[in-house]
Amino acid sequence: MTTPTPAAFGAVDRTGRPTVVLVGHGMVGQRFLEALAEHGVTARARVVVLCEEPRPAYDRVHLTSYFSEGTSPQELSLVEDGFMARHGVELHVGDPAVAVDRDSRTVTSRSGLSISYDTLVLATGSYPFVPPVPGKDAEGCFVYRTIEDVLAIEAYAQGVTSGAVVGGGLLGLEAAGALRGLGLDTHVVEFAPRLMPVQVDDGGGAALRRSVEGLGVTVHTGVGTQEITTDDAGRVTGMALSDGSELPAGMVVFSAGVRPRDDLARACGLDVGERGGIVVDASCRTSDPAVFAIGECALAADGRVYGLVAPGNEMAETAARAIAGPDAPGAGFTGADTSTKLKLLGVDVASFGDAHGTADGALDVLYSDSRSGVYRKLVIGSDGTLLGGVLVGDVESYGVLRPLTGSVPPVAPEHLVLPAGAGAPVALGPTALPDEAVICSCHNVSKGAIRSAVADQGCAGVPEVKKCTKAGTGCGSCLKVLGQLVDAELEAGGVEVDRGLCPCFGQTRAELYEIVRTLRLTSYRDLLDRHGREDARGGEGCEVCKPAVASVLASLAPVIGASVHVLDGEQAALQDTNDHFLANMQKNGSYSVVPRIPGGEITPEKLIVIGEVARDFGLYTKITGGQRIDLFGARVEQLPLIWARLVAAGFESGHAYGKALRTVKSCVGSTWCRFGVQDSVRMAIDLELRYRGLRAPHKLKSAVSGCARECAEAQSKDFGVIATASGWNLYVGGNGGATPRHADLLAKDLSDAELVRLIDRFLMFYIRTADRLERTSVWLERIPGGLDHVRDVVVHDSLGICDELEALMAAHVAGYRDEWADTLDDPERLRRFVSFVNAPGTPDPTVRFVPERDQIRPEPLPVALTETVPV
Amino acid sequence: MTTLTGLAPVLTGTVELRTSSGWLAVCATADLEPGRGVAVLLPDGAQAAVFKDSTGRLYAIGNVDPFTGAGVLCHGLLGSAGGRPYVASPLLKQRFALADGRCLDDDAAAVASYPLRVS
Numbered sequence: 001m002t003t004p005t006p007a008a009f010g011a012v013d014r015t016g017r018p019t020v021v022l023v024g025h026g027m028v029g030q031r032f033l034e035a036l037a038e039h040g041v042t043a044r045a046r047v048v049v050l051c052e053e054p055r056p057a058y059d060r061v062h063l064t065s066y067f068s069e070g071t072s073p074q075e076l077s078l079v080e081d082g083f084m085a086r087h088g089v090e091l092h093v094g095d096p097a098v099a100v101d102r103d104s105r106t107v108t109s110r111s112g113l114s115i116s117y118d119t120l121v122l123a124t125g126s127y128p129f130v131p132p133v134p135g136k137d138a139e140g141c142f143v144y145r146t147i148e149d150v151l152a153i154e155a156y157a158q159g160v161t162s163g164a165v166v167g168g169g170l171l172g173l174e175a176a177g178a179l180r181g182l183g184l185d186t187h188v189v190e191f192a193p194r195l196m197p198v199q200v201d202d203g204g205g206a207a208l209r210r211s212v213e214g215l216g217v218t219v220h221t222g223v224g225t226q227e228i229t230t231d232d233a234g235r236v237t238g239m240a241l242s243d244g245s246e247l248p249a250g251m252v253v254f255s256a257g258v259r260p261r262d263d264l265a266r267a268c269g270l271d272v273g274e275r276g277g278i279v280v281d282a283s284c285r286t287s288d289p290a291v292f293a294i295g296e297c298a299l300a301a302d303g304r305v306y307g308l309v310a311p312g313n314e315m316a317e318t319a320a321r322a323i324a325g326p327d328a329p330g331a332g333f334t335g336a337d338t339s340t341k342l343k344l345l346g347v348d349v350a351s352f353g354d355a356h357g358t359a360d361g362a363l364d365v366l367y368s369d370s371r372s373g374v375y376r377k378l379v380i381g382s383d384g385t386l387l388g389g390v391l392v393g394d395v396e397s398y399g400v401l402r403p404l405t406g407s408v409p410p411v412a413p414e415h416l417v418l419p420a421g422a423g424a425p426v427a428l429g430p431t432a433l434p435d436e437a438v439i440c441s442c443h444n445v446s447k448g449a450i451r452s453a454v455a456d457q458g459c460a461g462v463p464e465v466k467k468c469t470k471a472g473t474g475c476g477s478c479l480k481v482l483g484q485l486v487d488a489e490l491e492a493g494g495v496e497v498d499r500g501l502c503p504c505f506g507q508t509r510a511e512l513y514e515i516v517r518t519l520r521l522t523s524y525r526d527l528l529d530r531h532g533r534e535d536a537r538g539g540e541g542c543e544v545c546k547p548a549v550a551s552v553l554a555s556l557a558p559v560i561g562a563s564v565h566v567l568d569g570e571q572a573a574l575q576d577t578n579d580h581f582l583a584n585m586q587k588n589g590s591y592s593v594v595p596r597i598p599g600g601e602i603t604p605e606k607l608i609v610i611g612e613v614a615r616d617f618g619l620y621t622k623i624t625g626g627q628r629i630d631l632f633g634a635r636v637e638q639l640p641l642i643w644a645r646l647v648a649a650g651f652e653s654g655h656a657y658g659k660a661l662r663t664v665k666s667c668v669g670s671t672w673c674r675f676g677v678q679d680s681v682r683m684a685i686d687l688e689l690r691y692r693g694l695r696a697p698h699k700l701k702s703a704v705s706g707c708a709r710e711c712a713e714a715q716s717k718d719f720g721v722i723a724t725a726s727g728w729n730l731y732v733g734g735n736g737g738a739t740p741r742h743a744d745l746l747a748k749d750l751s752d753a754e755l756v757r758l759i760d761r762f763l764m765f766y767i768r769t770a771d772r773l774e775r776t777s778v779w780l781e782r783i784p785g786g787l788d789h790v791r792d793v794v795v796h797d798s799l800g801i802c803d804e805l806e807a808l809m810a811a812h813v814a815g816y817r818d819e820w821a822d823t824l825d826d827p828e829r830l831r832r833f834v835s836f837v838n839a840p841g842t843p844d845p846t847v848r849f850v851p852e853r854d855q856i857r858p859e860p861l862p863v864a865l866t867e868t869v870p871v
Numbered sequence: 872m873t874t875l876t877g878l879a880p881v882l883t884g885t886v887e888l889r890t891s892s893g894w895l896a897v898c899a900t901a902d903l904e905p906g907r908g909v910a911v912l913l914p915d916g917a918q919a920a921v922f923k924d925s926t927g928r929l930y931a932i933g934n935v936d937p938f939t940g941a942g943v944l945c946h947g948l949l950g951s952a953g954g955r956p957y958v959a960s961p962l963l964k965q966r967f968a969l970a971d972g973r974c975l976d977d978d979a980a981a982v983a984s985y986p987l988r989v990s
Contacts, residue, residue, distance in 0.1 A: 503952065504950075525925070536951075539951040539954065540906075540924055540925055540949050540950050540951035540956050541925075541949075541950055541951070542948075542950030542951070542952075542959075543947070543948035543949075543950050543959035543964065543966075546906075546948050546950075547948070570905075570906075572904065572907070573904055573905060573906030573907050573925075573949075574906070574948075576948065576961065577943070577946040577947070577948075577961035578961075580907075580946065581946075585943065585946070585961055585962065587939060587941065587962065588939075588940075588941050589939075589941035589942055589943045589962075831902075832904075835910060835912075835942075836909075836910050836911060836912040836918075837897060837898045837902060837909035837910065837911060837921070838895070838896070838897050838898060838911050838912060839912045842912055844910070844918075844942050845916060846918070846935065846940065846941055846942040847941075847942075861939060861940025861941060862940050863937065863938065863939065863940045864937060864940075
C-alpha cells in the first residue's frame with residue numbers, strides 16, 4: 001500500500017490500459033475488487049481505489065465483536081494478505097475522492113491526486129443519520145459506523161459510567177451491546193413502540209425486549225429524544241425525552257439509521273433519488289454510462305436503498321460483470337432478499353421474506369413462550385406458500401425456513417414453529433430444500449451450486465466447498481446447513497461417508513473417546529472385540545487405531561483407572577515407535593532426543609550438560625523452532641544412557657515424540673524487555689509444566705508473548721497467549737506448517753487463574769471431540785458452529801461439561817510423572833532398548849554416519865525393493 | 872517341534888530361526904511382547920525381525936525396510952487385513968505380510984521370510 005507521488009497519476013496511464021477507479025473501500029468495495037479479479041478485469045485494466053478511512057476494507061457487520069470478543073481491527077480486515085499486490089490494485093487509504101469531472105472523466109482526491117478513468121465505480125456507502133436535536137454535537141456524542149468511531153467510544157467510556165443509544169434498530173442494539181461490553185449502565189431509546197421495528201413485529205419485539213432487559217440494558221420505547229443535555233463544560237449529561245422525563249447518561253451514541261452518501265454524485269450532476277441514493281439501473285449503471293454505483297449509496301432499480309451487505313455484494317458482482325463485458329454471464333440487480341439473522345446482545349434474531357404479513361390474505365402461524373424468550377412467527381399465503389417470518393430467541397430453523405420462502409413447505413406450518421417434542425415431527429432438514437434455494441445469501445450460493453461442487457467438482461468436504469463456491473465465507477450463518485448439505489450430497493453421490501477411524505473401527509476418534517469414557521474401558525482388546533467392526537473383532541487391529549486408542553486411554557487414564565504410563569502393559573504394544581522408545585525415529589533408524597526446556601528458559605549449567613551429553617555421545621545438535629535443543633543420531637541402546645545423564649541434571653522428557661504438548665515458547669517479557677507488560681516467561685513455564693505429558697489427538701504447540709508485539713508468535717499456535725495491560729488474551733486454533741492459520745481470539749483480558757481455567761477447558765474439549773491427527777486449527781474449522789460453538793462450550797459452559805473438563809485436567813496435572821525417569825527406574829522397560837535381542841551389546845550396523853560441517857549426518861543407505869535370502 | 876511360519880502359540884521355550892547356515896537360537900518366547908517385534912542379528916550380518924501377534928503366534932521376516940534401507944521393521948506396529956497379519960514400517964508406513972514378507976502396498980517390494988521353531 002505505497003502511495004506513489006501525484007506525478008505518477010497523470011491523466012494518462014502510460015501502459016495504455018483502461019482505468020477503473022473505485023471510490024470507497026468498504027465491504028462492498030472489496031467484494032467488487034474480488035469480482036473484478038475473478039472476471040479477469042484486474043489483469044487487463046489498471047484499477048485504482050480511493051479509500052476515505054485510514055485502513056482497507058473491514059468487516060463492519062462484526063464491529064461489535066471488537067467489544068464482545070476482543071477482535072482486533074486487523075482481525076476484522078476483509079482483505080486477504082497480498083490481494084492488492086497480486087492483482088495490481090493501487091489502493092490509497094486515508095485519501096477520499098472529493099470531486100468528479102465527468103466531462104474530462106477525472107477524479108480528484110483530497111491529497112490532490114487527479115486520476116483519469118474510463119470507468120468510475122462509486123461505493124461510498126452511507127453515513128449515520130443524526131436527528132437534528134439540540135446538543136447533538138456536544139462532547140460525548142458519537143455515531144457507530146467505523147473502527148475509528150468504536151475506538152473513540154471506547155476511549156470516552158473510560159470516563160463515564162452510563163450511556164444511552166438513540167435508536168433501537170439493528171445498529172442501535174449493536175451499539176448498546178458495545179456499551180454493555182464496556183461496562184456502562186446502558187439505555188436504548190427507540191421512537192417506535194418496539195425494538196427493531198423494521199425487522200420484527202410486536203410479538204417479536206416484546207420477546208426481544210424481555211431478553212435484552214434481562215441482560216441489564218434498559219429499554220425505552222415509544223419516546224423520542226428532544227434534547228441532549230450538557231454541563232457547563234459542554235459535556236453530555238443526559239437526554240430530555242418526549243414524555244417529559246430526563247435520562248441521565250455520560251455519553252450518547254446515535255444509531256438512528258443511515259442515509260446514502262450521494263454528495264459526490266450530486267455534485268457532479270448524476271441523478272439521485274428524491275430521498276437520496278444514486279439512481280442506478282439493473283446493471284448498477286448510473287445516469288452516466290461510464291459511472292456505476294453499488295452498495296448502500298445506490299438507489300436500486302426497484303426504487304430501494306439496501307442497507308445490508310448481501311444485496312451490496314450482489315450489486316458489486318453485477319457491476320463487475322457489466323464492466324467485464326458482455327461475455328460475463330449473470331443476471332442484473334433488481335432487488336434483493338433483506339432477510340437477516342443476527343445475534344444482538346446475545347439474543348438471536350432473524351427475519352426473512354414478508355416478515356410483517358403485508359401481502360393480501362397473509363395469515364400468521366405463531367408460537368410464543370415468554371418464559372424462554374422464544375418467539376416464532378411464520379407468514380403464510382392463502383395458498384399455503386411460506387411468505388416470511390420472524391424468529392426471536394431460537395433461530396435454529398432459519399437456515400431451512402429462509403430458502404423455503406416462496407414455496408409451499410413440505411410439512412404443515414404449525415410443525416415449523418413448534419419446538420421439538422411439542423408435537424413437531426422430526427426437524428425438517430436442508431435436504432428438503434429445492435435446488436434453487438439460496439443457502440449462502442452473502443455470496444448468493446444456491447443449494448444446487450453446493451451440490452454441484454460436491455458431485456461435479458469433486459469437493460470432498462466443507463472446506464473445499466467454501467473455497468470453491470465462497471458459500472459460508474461471509475457472515476457464516478449458513479455453515480451448519482452447509483455441512484449437512486455437503487454430507488448428504490457426498491452420501492447421495494455414492495461416496496460412502498465412512499467416518500470410521502480405520503478398517504477396524506466404524507466410529508470416529510471422538511466417538512471412541514465417548515465409549516471409553518462412559519464404559520470405562522481400559523483395554524484396546526476389549527474395545528476392538530466389543531465395539532470394532534464385525535470383521536475386525538478378534539483381529540490384530542491396525543497401525544491407525546492402535547496409537548489413536550492408546551492416546552484416548554492415556555488422556556482418560558486418571559478417570560478410567562488405566563495406567564498413567566504409556567509404556568505399561570498392553571498399552572506398550574499400541575504405541576507408535578516414537579512413543580515406544582520415548583524418542584523420535586529418524587530416516588536411518590537412529591533416534592533424536594529432546595529434553596524439555598520449559599518456556600525456553602535454561603540455566604548455563606543445564607546448557608552445559610546438554611552440550612556435554614551431545615559431545616560424549618557424538619550427537620548432531622540443532623536448536624529447534626520451539627526454543628529447545630534437539631540431539632540427533634542416538635542408537636536405541638544409547639537412549640537410556642543419554643537420559644540417565646539428562647535426568648540426573650534435572651531434565652525431563654520433552655515429549656517431542658508424542659502427540660502431546662510440545663513447547664510453550666515465550667519472549668522475554670516484562671522482566672527484561674522495555675515493552676513487556678506481563679511476565680510472559682513465568683506464564684509460559686507455568687503452562688508448559690501444567691500441560692506437559694498431556695496426550696492429545698495431535699501435537700500441541702503454544703506460546704506466550706509479553707506484549708502486543710507478539711515476538712513469541714503466539715497467534716500461530718494451538719493455544720497462544722498475548723499479554724495486555726490488564727491481563728492475557730487467549731488465542732486458539734493457530735497453525736504454521738503447510739496451511740498456516742492465524743489463531744482466533746477466544747477471550748481477552750483474563751487473569752492468570754481465568755486464563756489457565758479456560759485453557760484447561762479448551763484443551764480437554766479438543767481432546768474429547770477432535771478426530772485422529774486433527775490439529776486444533778482444522779478441528780476449529782470443522783466442528784459445527786466453529787469458534788462460536790467452542791466459545792459457548794468453554795466460556796459459557798453451554799453443554800454443562802466444564803466441571804468435568806476441569807476435573808480431567810486436574811487429574812492429569814496431579815498424575816503427571818516424567819516418562820523417562822520412570823523408565824530408567826524400571827528394568828522391565830529398559831530391556832527393550834537393544835538393537836538386537838540376540839546380541840544386546842551390538843549396535844545396528846545400518847546406522848552409520850558421515851561428517852558434515854563439524855557434526856554427523858546419516859550416511860545414505862542402499863535401497864533395494866526386494867531382498868532374497870536363501871532359505 | 873515345528874517349523875511353520877505363524878507358529879502356534881502353545882509352546883514356550885527358545886525361539887529358533889532358520890538361516891542359510893542352519894537354525895539360530897534367537898531368544899526366549901517370554902522375551903517377545905504380543906503385538907511387537909524384536910530385531911535379530913544373523914551370522915552373515917543381515918537382520919531379521921521376529922514378531923508375536925496378539926494371539927501369541929510367531930513370525931520372522933527381514934528387518935531392513937526396503938524403501939529406506941533402515942533396519943526398523945521390528946519397531947513397526949502390527950495389524951491384520953483380511954485376517955492376514957502384517958507389520959507397518961515405522962518410517963513410511965508400508966505394510967509387509969508377516970507370513971511371507973510381501974509388501975501389501977507395492978507389489979514390487981518384499982522382504983525375506985524366515986521359518987521359526989520353538990524348542
